[in-house]
Amino acid sequence: MAKVAVMGFGTVGSGVxxxxxxxxxxxxxxxxxxxxxxxxxxxxxxxxxPEKEIFTKEFDRILNDDEVTVAAEVIGGLHPAxxxxxxxxxxxxxxxxxxxxxxxxxxxxxxxxxxxxxxSYLFEASVGGGIPIIRPMSQCLAANNIKSIAGILxxxxxxxxxxxxxxxKSFETALKQAQDKGYAERNPAADVEGHDACRKIAILSSLxxxxxxxxxxxxxxxxxxxxLDDVKYAEKLDGVIKLIGYAKFLDNGKIxxxxxxxxxxxxxxxxxxxxxxxxxxVNGDCVGDVMFYGKGAGTMxxxxxxxxxxxxCVRNKNRKKTAPWEMPEENIMASGxxxxxxxFIRTTDSAEDVRGAFGKCEFVDNIVKSESAFVTEPLCxxxxxxxxxxxxxxxxxxRILA
Amino acid sequence: MAKVAVMGFGTVGSGVxxxxxxxxxxxxxxxxxxxxxxxxxxxxxxxxxPEKEIFTKEFDRILNDDEVTVAAEVIGGLHPAxxxxxxxxxxxxxxxxxxxxxxxxxxxxxxxxxxxxxxSYLFEASVGGGIPIIRPMSQCLAANNIKSIAGILxxxxxxxxxxxxxxxKSFETALKQAQDKGYAERNPAADVEGHDACRKIAILSSLxxxxxxxxxxxxxxxxxxxxLDDVKYAEKLDGVIKLIGYAKFLDNGKIxxxxxxxxxxxxxxxxxxxxxxxxxxVNGDCVGDVMFYGKGAGTMxxxxxxxxxxxxCVRNKNRKKTAPWEMPEENIMASGxxxxxxxFIRTTDSAEDVRGAFGKCEFVDNIVKSESAFVTEPLCxxxxxxxxxxxxxxxxxxRILA
Numbered sequence: 001m002a003k004v005a006v007m008g009f010g011t012v013g014s015g016v017x018x019x020x021x022x023x024x025x026x027x028x029x030x031x032x033x034x035x036x037x038x039x040x041x042x043x044x045x046x047x048x049x050p051e052k053e054i055f056t057k058e059f060d061r062i063l064n065d066d067e068v069t070v071a072a073e074v075i076g077g078l079h080p081a082x083x084x085x086x087x088x089x090x091x092x093x094x095x096x097x098x099x100x101x102x103x104x105x106x107x108x109x110x111x112x113x114x115x116x117x118x119x120s121y122l123f124e125a126s127v128g129g130g131i132p133i134i135r136p137m138s139q140c141l142a143a144n145n146i147k148s149i150a151g152i153l154x155x156x157x158x159x160x161x162x163x164x165x166x167x168x169k170s171f172e173t174a175l176k177q178a179q180d181k182g183y184a185e186r187n188p189a190a191d192v193e194g195h196d197a198c199r200k201i202a203i204l205s206s207l208x209x210x211x212x213x214x215x216x217x218x219x220x221x222x223x224x225x226x227x228l229d230d231v232k233y234a235e236k237l238d239g240v241i242k243l244i245g246y247a248k249f250l251d252n253g254k255i256x257x258x259x260x261x262x263x264x265x266x267x268x269x270x271x272x273x274x275x276x277x278x279x280x281x282v283n284g285d286c287v288g289d290v291m292f293y294g295k296g297a298g299t300m301x302x303x304x305x306x307x308x309x310x311x312x313c314v315r316n317k318n319r320k321k322t323a324p325w326e327m328p329e330e331n332i333m334a335s336g337x338x339x340x341x342x343x344f345i346r347t348t349d350s351a352e353d354v355r356g357a358f359g360k361c362e363f364v365d366n367i368v369k370s371e372s373a374f375v376t377e378p379l380c381x382x383x384x385x386x387x388x389x390x391x392x393x394x395x396x397x398x399r400i401l402a
Numbered sequence: 403m404a405k406v407a408v409m410g411f412g413t414v415g416s417g418v419x420x421x422x423x424x425x426x427x428x429x430x431x432x433x434x435x436x437x438x439x440x441x442x443x444x445x446x447x448x449x450x451x452p453e454k455e456i457f458t459k460e461f462d463r464i465l466n467d468d469e470v471t472v473a474a475e476v477i478g479g480l481h482p483a484x485x486x487x488x489x490x491x492x493x494x495x496x497x498x499x500x501x502x503x504x505x506x507x508x509x510x511x512x513x514x515x516x517x518x519x520x521x522s523y524l525f526e527a528s529v530g531g532g533i534p535i536i537r538p539m540s541q542c543l544a545a546n547n548i549k550s551i552a553g554i555l556x557x558x559x560x561x562x563x564x565x566x567x568x569x570x571k572s573f574e575t576a577l578k579q580a581q582d583k584g585y586a587e588r589n590p591a592a593d594v595e596g597h598d599a600c601r602k603i604a605i606l607s608s609l610x611x612x613x614x615x616x617x618x619x620x621x622x623x624x625x626x627x628x629x630l631d632d633v634k635y636a637e638k639l640d641g642v643i644k645l646i647g648y649a650k651f652l653d654n655g656k657i658x659x660x661x662x663x664x665x666x667x668x669x670x671x672x673x674x675x676x677x678x679x680x681x682x683x684v685n686g687d688c689v690g691d692v693m694f695y696g697k698g699a700g701t702m703x704x705x706x707x708x709x710x711x712x713x714x715c716v717r718n719k720n721r722k723k724t725a726p727w728e729m730p731e732e733n734i735m736a737s738g739x740x741x742x743x744x745x746f747i748r749t750t751d752s753a754e755d756v757r758g759a760f761g762k763c764e765f766v767d768n769i770v771k772s773e774s775a776f777v778t779e780p781l782c783x784x785x786x787x788x789x790x791x792x793x794x795x796x797x798x799x800x801r802i803l804a
Binding site: 023027031139284285293294298305307 | 429431432434526532534540541544547675688693694705706709710714717718720724
């Protein structure tokens with residue numbers, strides 16, 4: 001009989017509770033052990049909840065209860081989530097989480113503590129909501145060296161871009177609509193500036209490489225500057241603009257990564273990922289391209305991933321634990337010169353000036369009359385910047401996903 | 403130190419050997435135990451192989467070697483794969499396989515034997531080649547009741563249909579081309595008649611429901627009757643024709659399943675799955691739609707899934723085993739009347755006759771002059787058949803994936 005504590009009774013936490021109530025029988029059957037929620041930790045009162053007696057405001061009750069073997073940390077934010085998680089792991093309890101912020105910041109330390117205490121620290125729900133991605137990457141693709149990851153990791157920005165692409169709405173109108181529908185926060189910066197996607201690609205990169213990738217080291221650009229003209233130009237390139245979390249694992253052991261809007265060609269399965277859906281394309285040296293698709297957020301999808309992790313903790317409580325990544329001894333981040341991209345560039349300079357600056361390039365019929373629009377050869381970053389500096393007036397530039 | 407036996411040194415078997423050689427370090431690190439191949443079983447001689455001393459023709463050497471804890475059965479076919487697998491499991495050795503035929507036929511018995519002996523019988527590679535699908539479904543979606551599965555489970559037929567759709571080739575020409583490229587066998591029946599997809603949807607349905615689904619109980623239709631006109635009509639319906647392995651898990655506990663060409667609307671992510679790629683869309687009650695995409699066949703993708711299963715066996719050797727499905731006590735298959743589909747129908751009968759037979763329906767501009775083409779309301783099978791029998795001459799009918 002596994003006793004679980006749910007810490008944080010917000011949208012995800014209440015979903016975790018509901019799923020264990022609703023599908024508990026199936027889950028218990030699956031893992032061969034009955035599973036139930038013994039505590040719900042929240043600073044708020046829930047006097048009308050049918051199981052109000054299991055609510056507590058005292059973390060120590062969970063920490064000191066030997067019956068509790070697994071806790072779901074769905075509080076969010078760094079504190080007190082970090083302190084709670086650390087204490088629980090040190091006390092020999094497994095912790096599962098949807099908290100990407102915490103995993104991306106303190107994951108290395110917490111995973112090490114979990115390993116030392118032979119318990120699990122699992123975070124399937126931290127990337128891609130309910131989409132199975134963490135476990136498939138670490139287990140099903142275990143035989144592969146991962147070569148690259150390219151993902152639509154944020155549903156809010158994908159929804160906004162999709163409205164711009166399919167309905168010709170401006171960024172501002174689409175954002176407003178996303179806020180009205182509850183897809184975007186009142187303060188949408190974490191989404192539209194790319195910070196959310198950045199933490200997620202950092203987690204995936206750490207997992208793929210076995211070395212901690214600090215999200216602070218990943219150049220991150222949001223979608224706030226994307227205009228309807230950019231969207232229309234992308235269509236001319238037979239593609240769409242998507243906010244992509246990108247990582248390339250280079251043969252020299254270094255990792256190139258960025259978060260930025262990119263032109264994705266329509267032939268890529270990522271191009272047709274619409275609305276609030278997420279998709280993560282992983283390339284392994286044996287398996288080739290595999291893609292995982294689904295709802296990247298929302299109460300029930302995210303909670304279902306948290307519950308799957310709880311089941312995993314119960315099922316594998318006696319397994320020897322390994323840490324999926326560790327702190328690298330030296331800098332593992334590649335520079336922008338270690339990876340090449342073709343760029344799509346809009347400028348008010350003449351075609352002749354463009355040729356003078358970039359040499360070989362492919363012009364695109366312009367949508368805005370006064371502009372030259374073109375696609376460059378694959379260029380490393382410094383080469384790109386040097387050539388770009390020769391133009392007098394650049395409207396926009398965007399990388400193309402190969 | 404885990405010692406592995408590879409049984410069958412065909413395309414998959416040689417890939418398994420190569421991956422363990424090439425990525426062995428990474429795999430060993432991942433599972434915390436060194437892993438190497440001790441035997442390769444094959445009836446043929448490989449005198450030029452660099453490790454020719456590990457080849458054997460005697461199965462009993464593997465069976466009786468206590469050092470061997472895991473065997474990869476990549477012989478294919480039912481016999482002697484069945485007898486070997488059974489003996490190994492009874493001897494307390496784990497077995498992993500890519501053999502969908504064996505899993506779909508004797509899986510229930512073999513899984514039960516594995517459970518009794520507390521060893522693993524894993525088959526990630528039997529469906530979708532290298533695409534992680536078995537483990538994600540059984541573990542990551544553990545908190546979900548699966549509601550439906552719709553998958554492109556056979557790369558050969560998807561390649562053929564894709565050539566018809568994008569290049570206007572006839573079925574015969576596209577099949578010939580698939581054979582020339584090595585995607586299709588000389589005798590392509592197993593692929594084009596849907597038998598391969600049928601075994602795979604049977605395995606997925608068994609996994610999703612926890613009850614054995616016999617592939618003999620799944621109505622199966624191939625793509626041999628699909629013409630270029632059908633393909634063009636599908637385009638008019640804003641869709642494409644795909645060979646779909648379909649399963650619906652009904653609220654009454656029964657399972658409706660079929661393999662058949664279906665019209666898939668372009669808005670579905672499955673519609674844009676091209677070439678030899680596979681994709682499996684799973685709908686769970688909590689997670690909603692999730693899709694898994696990748697190469698469904700080929701030496702290295704399939705072998706990488708086999709090796710991941712080997713790693714799982716080593717990692718979880720002490721875990722209490724559960725059987726993912728068991729033999730149902732009564733018939734669990736729903737009839738065609740338990741599920742409704744809209745049909746796209748071509749007939750030489752008049753529009754008036756069509757209305758007389760089907761009542762409400764939606765006509766499609768005809769491509770073939772003498773025809774009426776239309777989409778029905780959602781109908782159960784007997785209702786559909788009864789209405790269809792009122793038409794004098796039906797050219798073709800095809801279900802539409804909702």
